[in-house]
Amino acid sequence: MRLVRLSTYSIVASFIGLVALLALSIYSYQSMRSNQREVDTLLELKQRVDNFSVASDSLLLFGADPKLWQVIQQEGRSIRAALESLSEKEETGTGRVAHHIDIILRELESAIRPDQWNERLPSVESEQGPGGPLNLSERNQIILNQIASHGIALDSALARAMHAQQQARTQQVVVTTVAFAATALLFGALCVATFGLIHRRLNRPTRQLVNTIERVRNGDIYARVVTNGDDELASLGQAFNDLLDEQQRTYSQLLEHEQILQRSKDELAYALDLRQTLINSLSAHIALLDQDGTVIDVNDQWRHFGQENDYKDNQFGIGQNYISVCETAHGDCAKDAQRVAEGLRAILAGEQDIFALEYACHSPQEQRWFRVMINRLTPGQTDSSVYGAVVMHVDITERKLAELELNRLAFEDALTHLWSRTGFINHLAEHFQTQGWQFGGRVVLLDIVQLHDINDAYGYSTGDLMLNSIARRLQARVGDQGFVGRTGGDEFVVYLQGGANPADGWERQLLNSVFAEPFHVEHAPIYVEAQFGFTRLETQPRSAENLVREAELALFYCRRRGLGDNWAAYNHTLDSESQDRLRLTRELRLALDNDEFELHFQPKVSLANGAIIGCEALLRWHHPERGLQPPASFIPVAEKSQLIRPIGRWVLNEACRYLSVWRDAGLGIVNVSLNVSMVQFTESNFSRTVAEALAAHDVPPQSLTLEITESVFDQESEQLREEIIRLHELGVNLSLDDFGTGYSSLRYLQQYPFDEIKIDQSFTRKLLDDAYSECIVNAILDIAKALGAEAVAEGVENEQMRSGLMALGCRNGQGYYYSVPLEVEDFRWLLDKRRTLPLAAHHSNSSIELSRG
Incomplete structure (x- = not known):
């Protein structure tokens, strides 16, 4: 609490206490005066009551005139009124006194008759004889006794009223x-507390101030008063501290001036050592x-390097002009030294702040590289003058x-x-930069066809040895006519210069000769074949990246073309086809988003009676x-763009949804077959x-069939086997779909749990005309029977x-004889009517028959 506020509160509290004491004194004085007046009033009334009592006795004893009687009556009534007034103000017993006076007045009225006015009351005897010592009549004696008793009661009541009044006033x-006393005590306590707070507030700062002054006297120039808060004492302490600070600054300046010379000497020596x-x-x-480029000092590393390289100058260049040394350099580093001299001149002239250059400094024993950096020395950031330079x-x-090593790992195939x-692309680009564009050259991409079979038959280590053998033979055949690379897996890329081989097809003869003879790997001769895609270097230059891409397009076309010529040349049509594939990929993504796909269903029937036993779901866009x-x-x-995964998931969920809808409609569950890609x-x-798809639509797994083509075995693996x-x-x-058209091994059929084998339509259609096809169908039926699968x-x-299929023992089939793939509503109609197929034999105008078109 601020001291001014505390003092103000103390003054106000003291004034309030004095006012309270004064008010209480005035009240006590007035109360005492009021009490005194009331006591005086009671004493006066007591005197009047006593006089009234004596007058009433005298009136009975000696008689009186009517005026005296009126005076006594008026006095009695006046006393009674005064007593009643006191009785109304407070409870003092004066009411009883007034009551007795009223009784005495009534007794007197009854005792004094009008015919006795001015007569002396009998004093000796009455009709009945003597009335006592006063010689009153018996009646008067009785009245007098009553008045006397009431007088006694009056005195007692008045005494009690006086006593009650005194007790009330005493209380x-x-x-x-x-x-x-309480007010005085409270006021005293308040004064003590106030002065105690003031003492407490002043005591600590005063003691701190005294102690600080004593410490300063003893030589402690850092002694300061502790200032807490923001009141007057804190301001006083801060002012005292400011005074001490000013004195300390003056003292410090004096010490600094005394030490400045010595410090400057020490700093200079320290800076040189540092x-x-x-x-x-x-x-x-x-x-x-x-500033002139002369070497004024070098570090230990500079000296060590000179000693290791037999530098003849014992000063290691100190005192020589570095620019001149660089300009007179000769040998392999002369060109780089000249660039360093030019950079140093620019820095010393203020035209450049920093110069850097990486250069080789090889010796016969080892390869070494250095980076030279030259920085300008200036006196300050704002000063443009140059003091010299630092060469590192x-x-x-x-x-x-x-x-x-990183370049080798990035640009070199780890195996070959x-x-x-x-x-390869970087090297080809550098080749064009140094040798120029070579019209007639070829970039050839080749793919080893049988490498997968070699890995399966002999193992991957043998496959790696085969790749190394192919790489060495390719390098030997190409020689100095080009260079060879491996793009990954079983693909190699070759660049062939065209200057010395102008004849068309020369690249085929050269590269075909690589595979004309077997490769001897682990003492076993192995023949391999390759597919080739190539592009020519025409008059219009193209980037190395584009040349390799064109060769890849040509190889892709060669693979897609299949059997026949194993060479394919790039042309602009392949580019357009590539663009078409990109466009189709974009449209397929939109088709998924816009729900443009739908399923058609082709029935599977029993050949014996045409009953529908299932269907194959076929995707349409x-x-x-x-x-x-x-x-x-x-x-x-x-499949190439990986969109087959989301499309396949859509087909799977859509087929399960239809199965659920048909079941809920009471149509019964028929088995639905789906084609599954290897990519899935x-x-x-x-x-x-x-x-998850089966559970989402509450479809039993037995109602779903997944059709897998023989191509799945081209990438046979443990993971694939576990998934199936x-x-x-x-x-x-x-x-197993399209069985007999691929390269299936009977070993694969034995390892995989197929429930169904589908005979490819190429064999079915030639069944009646081709004995070979009949034998194939018969063999497939036997294989299916051996595997416990349905054909x-x-x-x-x-x-x-x-009829031919039934004669061979085939029980189930599908084809246009029974039904084309149907839209979902038409197939649902078949399920609803539970009809046998073909319908055309009985209902040529049916909607099903019309839907074939």
Whole structure:
């Protein structure tokens, strides 16, 4: 609390206490005067009552005239009125006194008759004889006795009233005295507390001030008063502290002036030692130059480098002009030294702040690289003048060797040590920069066809040895006509210069010769083939990246083309096809977002009676511009772009949804088959995706069949086998689609739990005309029987095919003889009517028959 506020509160409290005491004194004085007046009034009334009592006795004893009687009556009434007035003010017993006076007046009125006025009352005897010592009549004696008794009662009541009044006034005096004492005590306590607070507030700052003054007297120049708060004492202490601070500053200035000379000498010596220690502690080779470029000092690393390299100058260049040394340098570093001299001149002239250059400084024993950095020395940041320069040579050999190793890892194939794809493109680009664009050259991308089979047959280590053998033979055949790289996996890339080989097709002869002879790997001759895609270097230059991309497009076209010529040349049509694939990919993404896909269903029937035993769900795309698109027009692109995964999930959920709808409509559950791409099997936990779709629509797993083509075995792996086994354990049926058209191994069929094998339509259609096809179908039926699987023939087009299949023992089939793929409403109509197929034999005008068109 601020001292002024505390003092103000103390003054106000004291004034209030004095006012209270004065008011209480005035009240006590007035109360005592009021009490005295009341006592005087009672005494006066007592005297009047006594006189009234004597007058009433005299009136009875001696008689009186009417005037005296009136006076006595008036006096009695006056006394009674005064007593009643006192009785109304407070309870003192005066009411009883007034009551007795009233009785005495009535007794007197009854005792004094009008005919006795001015007569002396009998004093000797009455009619009945003597009346006592006063010689009153018996009646008067009785009245006198009554008046006397009332007089006694009157005196007693008046005495009691006097006593009650005295007690009341005494109690009032006591209360007033106690109140006055309490007020005085409270006022005294308030004064003590106030002066105590003031003393407490003043005592500590005063003691601190005295102690601080004593410490300053004893020589403690840092002694200060502790200032807490923001009141007057804190301000006083702060003012005292400011005075001490000013004195200390003056004293410090005096000490500083005394020590400034010595400190300057010490700092100069320390700066020189520090500069030398600093530059000696750095790993760089450092030299300090003056404004002319003359070396004025060097560090220990500079000296050590000179000693290690047999530098003849014992001063290690100190005193020599560094610019002149660089300009007179010769040998491999002369060009770099000239650039350093030019950079140093620019820095000393103030035209440049810093110069840096990396240069090689190899010796016969080792390779070394350095980075030279020259920084300008200026007196200050705002001063443009130049004091000199600092030259630093930093050894960057380890970094350079690490960069070379990283480049080797980035641009070199780890297995064959050929150029990697990135390294090949960079090397080809550098080749064009140094040698120029070479018209007639070729960039060839080749793919080893049988590498997968070699890995399966002999193991991956043998496959790696085969790749190394191919790489060495390619390098030997190409020689100095170009260079070779490996883009990854089983693909190699070759650049062939065209200057010395103008004839068309020369690249084919050269590279075909690489694979004309077997490769001897682990003493076993192995023949391999390759597919080639190439692009020519025409008159218009193109980037190395584009050349490799064009060769990749050509190789992709060669693979897609299949059997026949294993060479394909790039042309602009391939570019347009690539653009078409990109456009189709974008449209497929939009189709997923816009819900442009739908499912059609082709029935599977019993060949014996045409009853529907299931169906195959076939994907269709309602393109907003090109109409209904078959799956062959977009599924390959979807597989390449990985869109087959979300599309496959959509097909799976849509098929499960229809199964649920048909069941809820009371149509019964029929088995629905879905085609599954190999890309879907590479999805993480594809079996869980299937299980979630079945659970979401509450569909039993037995009502779903997943059709897998033989191409799945081209990428056979333990992961694939485990995924198919999980699907089988889930309860989903597995079907091997297009069996006989690929390269299936009977070992694969034995390892995988297939519930159904589908006979490809290429065999079904030639069944009646081709004995080979009949044997194939018969063999497939036997294999299905051995595996415990059901065989389903595809492509049943007529009654003759149906009969031929039944004759061989095939029980189930599908094809246009029974029904084309139907829209969902038409297929639902079939389920609802529970009709057998084909309908055309009985209902040629049915909506089902019309839907084939």
